[in-house]
Amino acid sequence: MPWATSAYVPSEKVLEMLACLHDFDLGLQASAGSSAIYEVTMWTHLALPSIRLKNVGWAMLDKMIKLIVLDADGTIWSHHDASALVAPFEIVSCDVIQDKYHSTVRLNDGIREFLNYVRENGILLSLASWNEPENVFSLLSLFGIDGFFVFPVVEPHPNKHVMLQKIVLGLSQRGVKVLPEEILYIDDRDVHLEEIRSSVGNVKFLRYGVDVENWYDALDKVKCVIVRRRSL
Template sequence: MIKLVIFDADKTLWDHYNISEFQDPLTLAGRDVVVDSKGRTLSLFPNVRKTLEELRRRGVRLAMATWNFPHKTDKVLKALELYDYFDLIVSRDYPYKFVMISEIIREFRKRNLNLKPEEILFVDDRRAHFGNVWIYVGKVNCLEMWKDISDHLEIISKV
């Protein structure tokens, strides 16, 4: 049974490939669209909110593991009003998702929630991250966004 879903951010939750390049100030151009001072935009993919809401309703913990500067991730999540959906956000300036996922597991242990790798679902748009997750973390369930599934609502059926 899946107790935790960990999401990547760029090209998984929204259409931009690297929010670390966004420059302040960020403005909201619609409920699901953020624009930076240089005119760069990101749009939340369809059904992300519905999926996060349903997973929370079912009692599934939510976390994020993203290769971005932490302050940029926080600003975008807060602008989109998504920040509070996540129990943990690990945003780092390096691409090692297995390190981030290990950090998430350790942090949940500190909160008295011991998660086995097979109780975790990791959703990322790049399959390249999965190998090291399996080697260093264990049998984490992994879904490649846009290859294994084509809509965020499909995540609900995997939980």
């Protein structure tokens, strides 16, 4: 049911859903010509701030998140260049690893809780990382989180759109169809986003460290969307 006229009054549940999506970059500019896309400005009686989401249509709200793709450097962990690390690695604690020269890699706060919640709620997780693969897969294994990711793609080039295409293709070949609007991509940088949306489609996006402060914050936002969408 699209918002066909300004006279349409969204239900309380839809307003709550819109509030949950407030910090998500939905990438809808490319679809602005669609008859199902409208600019909506609304105020609620729920003590929520004014919500102004441009080009938001029912078609976007109707898509559940089925796949979350994460970046690694600066997103899953604190280090910004896993390829620069030198093996062998040493486990300092469950969340800290050092390389041969004592460079430290620390899991960012809340990532384990985020991964567990997402998997428990039936959402697929994958990885798209611009790195030499050996160090990344070694770190994932040593941290004990490698088993969360399906079709992880780690390649020594910056073309994240190619990586996402490979992930979607891999899932499709296993009989799992994922639409672009059902993908949430989380990265500490947005430099790859334009190419991703041009090649893959209108994926949802959260910028780690900007849209979300940490993984606990990301978990709250994803949980809000999941819970509210299921209640619609």
